[in-house]
Amino acid sequence: MFSTLNKRLLVVWVVLSAITVAYLWIDHSADDNGAARASTAVTLSAILLALVKVRIIMREFMEVRDAPRRLCWLTDLWVALMAVGLIGMYLVGKAAA
Amino acid sequence: MWFFVLFESMIFTAYFGVYLYHRGQHETAFLAAQSHLDLGLGVLDTIALLASSWAVARSVQAARSGRYDAARRDALLTAGFGGVFAVLKVVEWVHQVHAGNTFTSQEFFQFYFFLTAIHFIHLLIGFVVIGVLVRQLSGVERRNQETVETCATYWHTVDFLWVLIFALVYVVR
Amino acid sequence: MRRPTWLDSPKRELWLAWGATVGFYNLYAVVFFLITRTQPPGQPSYGDAGVVSWFASHHDGLLVGMAFIFALGGLSSTSLALITYSIRRMSVSRAYAYAYLLVYAVAAIPGFLFICVAMTAGAMRPDRSPELQRWLYDLGFLSFSGTMGVFLIGSLVWMTAILLDKNRVFPKWFGYLNLCNALTEVVVAPAWFFDRGAFAWNGLVAWWINVFVFGIYTGVFITLLRSMIRREDFGTGPLPDLPPRKPRRSPENAVATAAS
Numbered sequence: 001m002f003s004t005l006n007k008r009l010l011v012v013w014v015v016l017s018a019i020t021v022a023y024l025w026i027d028h029s030a031d032d033n034g035a036a037r038a039s040t041a042v043t044l045s046a047i048l049l050a051l052v053k054v055r056i057i058m059r060e061f062m063e064v065r066d067a068p069r070r071l072c073w074l075t076d077l078w079v080a081l082m083a084v085g086l087i088g089m090y091l092v093g094k095a096a097a
Numbered sequence: 098m099w100f101f102v103l104f105e106s107m108i109f110t111a112y113f114g115v116y117l118y119h120r121g122q123h124e125t126a127f128l129a130a131q132s133h134l135d136l137g138l139g140v141l142d143t144i145a146l147l148a149s150s151w152a153v154a155r156s157v158q159a160a161r162s163g164r165y166d167a168a169r170r171d172a173l174l175t176a177g178f179g180g181v182f183a184v185l186k187v188v189e190w191v192h193q194v195h196a197g198n199t200f201t202s203q204e205f206f207q208f209y210f211f212l213t214a215i216h217f218i219h220l221l222i223g224f225v226v227i228g229v230l231v232r233q234l235s236g237v238e239r240r241n242q243e244t245v246e247t248c249a250t251y252w253h254t255v256d257f258l259w260v261l262i263f264a265l266v267y268v269v270r
Numbered sequence: 271m272r273r274p275t276w277l278d279s280p281k282r283e284l285w286l287a288w289g290a291t292v293g294f295y296n297l298y299a300v301v302f303f304l305i306t307r308t309q310p311p312g313q314p315s316y317g318d319a320g321v322v323s324w325f326a327s328h329h330d331g332l333l334v335g336m337a338f339i340f341a342l343g344g345l346s347s348t349s350l351a352l353i354t355y356s357i358r359r360m361s362v363s364r365a366y367a368y369a370y371l372l373v374y375a376v377a378a379i380p381g382f383l384f385i386c387v388a389m390t391a392g393a394m395r396p397d398r399s400p401e402l403q404r405w406l407y408d409l410g411f412l413s414f415s416g417t418m419g420v421f422l423i424g425s426l427v428w429m430t431a432i433l434l435d436k437n438r439v440f441p442k443w444f445g446y447l448n449l450c451n452a453l454t455e456v457v458v459a460p461a462w463f464f465d466r467g468a469f470a471w472n473g474l475v476a477w478w479i480n481v482f483v484f485g486i487y488t489g490v491f492i493t494l495l496r497s498m499i500r501r502e503d504f505g506t507g508p509l510p511d512l513p514p515r516k517p518r519r520s521p522e523n524a525v526a527t528a529a530s
Contacts, residue, residue, distance in 0.1 A: 005158050006155060006158060009151055009154050009155055009158070010151070012151070013147055013148060013150075013151035016147045017144045017147055017148075020140055020143045020144055020147065020263075021140060021144075023136070023140065023263075023264070023267070023268050024136060024137070024140060026268065027136055027268055030270055036128050036129075036131065036132050036270065037128070037270070038124045038125070038128055038270050039270040040270075042268070042269070042270040043269045043270050046264045046265070046268040046269050046270075047264060047265070047269070049264065050260050050261050050263070050264035050265070051261075053257070053260045054257045054260055054261065057150065057253055057256060057257045057260070058253075058257070060154070061150050061151070061153075061154040061249075061253050061256075062102075062249075062250055062253045063154075063157075063246075071099065074099075074103070075103075078103055078106060078107075081107075081110070082106065082110045082261075085110045085111075085113075085114050086110065086113055086114060086117060086265075088114075089113075089114035089115070089117045089118045089121075090117040090118070090120070090121055090269075091121070092118060092121070093117055093118035093119065093120060093121020093122055094121035094124070095121075096118075096121070096122065097121055097122045097123075097124065098442075098443075098446060100443035100446055100447065101443070101446035101447075101449060101450065104446070104447065104450050105449075105450055105453075108450060108453075108454060108479065108483060111479050111482075112475060112479065115468050115474045115475055115479075116468075119467075119468060200460070200463065201463050201464070204467065207460075207464075207467065207468070207469060208468075211457070211460065211469065211475070215453065215456070215457060218453065218456065219453070222449075
């Protein structure tokens with residue numbers, strides 16, 4: 001039991017790190033011959049990937065998975081609120097520019 | 098503790114929102130300044146902090162099954178990975194300041210230094226929290242699973258806030 | 271007509287202090303936001319001419335509002351007194367109470383009275399050179415916003431006391447709210463560097479988010495102080511819970527819980 005749980009934590013860490021490394025690839029593929037350029041697609045995917053990581057951290061590391069259902073809903077609601085807030089502010093800022 | 102997690106993440110969402118809004122206004126200036134950051138270093142930072150989170154999650158599991166020595170080892174490992182993160186962060190700051198990118202030089206770096214610094218304060222508090230955790234695990238009569246989990250929850254919050262800062266400051270275009 | 275029972279209760283002094291606290295925070299909000307209009311703060315980027323016209327347009331409000339503060343600002347001591355009382359009611363060392371009291375007593379000078387003196391000096395002497403008026407304007411707002419850090423330690427002291435307390439004077443989540451408040455106080459410090467943008471003294475980060483959090487914090491602690499007074503039994507052990515409005519348990523159980 002104990003070692004299965006530990007294995008699960010290790011897998012979670014590997015997944016989180018892999019997503020982090022994937023940012024390198026996103027960043028590289030978005031370059032225009034080595035020069036950085038603005039990209040809404042990169043911005044949105046970076047934000048969404050980060051929120052996926054946040055949700056994994058909450059579910060697995062912070063053990064929301066086994067917590068009362070209310071906390072599950074609440075944390076999911078929070079992740080959704082963050083997504084709306086961040087993407088909304090980014091788009092509003094762009095539109096107002 | 099969950100109250101803190103939720104409240105603090107809303108405050109950070111507000112900070113991030115302000116940053117993204119300003120970014121949208123001056124996209125090219127932000128992009129030019131952002132290119133001074135080393136994404137590789139950011140990735141390394143993030144993986145170190147994720148590893149510390151992993152270690153503290155292991156510590157909670159070990160404490161729950163009564164293996165307090167293992168739990169204590171993992172708690173110390175957490176502080177170790179946190180230390181790696183802190184050192185990398187300071188190295189990066191020194192590097193940026195030497196390159197002329199300071200808090201007051203450009204708008205992007207205002208936000209870069211603000212977000213990384215406020216996070217760093219959370220990290221420093223985190224070291225105190227890990228100290229409490231180690232002390233809890235060391236004394237037979239002090240062990241309290243609820244406190245152990247509260248300490249771990251705080252540390253994970255420091256971790257996931259960094260995950261967001263990393264994406265927003267280093268990667269966002 | 272029956273006398274309200276709280277008048278005879280041994281808690282009436284506490285209620286008096288609590289009422290004064292509510293009165294003070296309302297006065298504070300009315301004076302700063304409505305009468306003097308010093309909050310939200312004026313533009314940090316004003317030149318000499320801008321500051322002179324700012325003082326001219328705020329002249330009457332500043333004089334009336336600050337007169338209220340100079341007469342009644344001392345009421346701020348009542349909330350401090352109640353909070354110190356709450357820490358003394360906890361199971362923690364008295365040192366926490368003394369530290370809190372001293373930090374906030376000192377903090378009131380840069381964080382609250384300085385702006386009143388500087389703004390009044392600016393408004394009362396409109397014939398002074400614009401440069402000097404601008405200096406007073408800067409001094410007023412910078413002392414008010416730039417010194418929020420002094421509240422950081424105060425909040426952390428209260429937080430530590432709440433988290434260590436075994437008398438259940440405050441719920442633990444409020445301890446963590448103190449931490450949130452302390453951490454937003456720090457972010458006002460960059461106001462020293464900038465005269466525009468999110469980190470200036472009227473910026474989104476340095477002012478709006480901070481005031482929003484502080485507003486929630488103040489509302490919450492006033493409410494929690496109220497429930498502390500209601501629960502106060504003037505003993506030294508854990509504070510009893512309020513009796514439930516609709517008793518769900520049998521009376522014997524309730525007695526047993528109260529005694530434990």
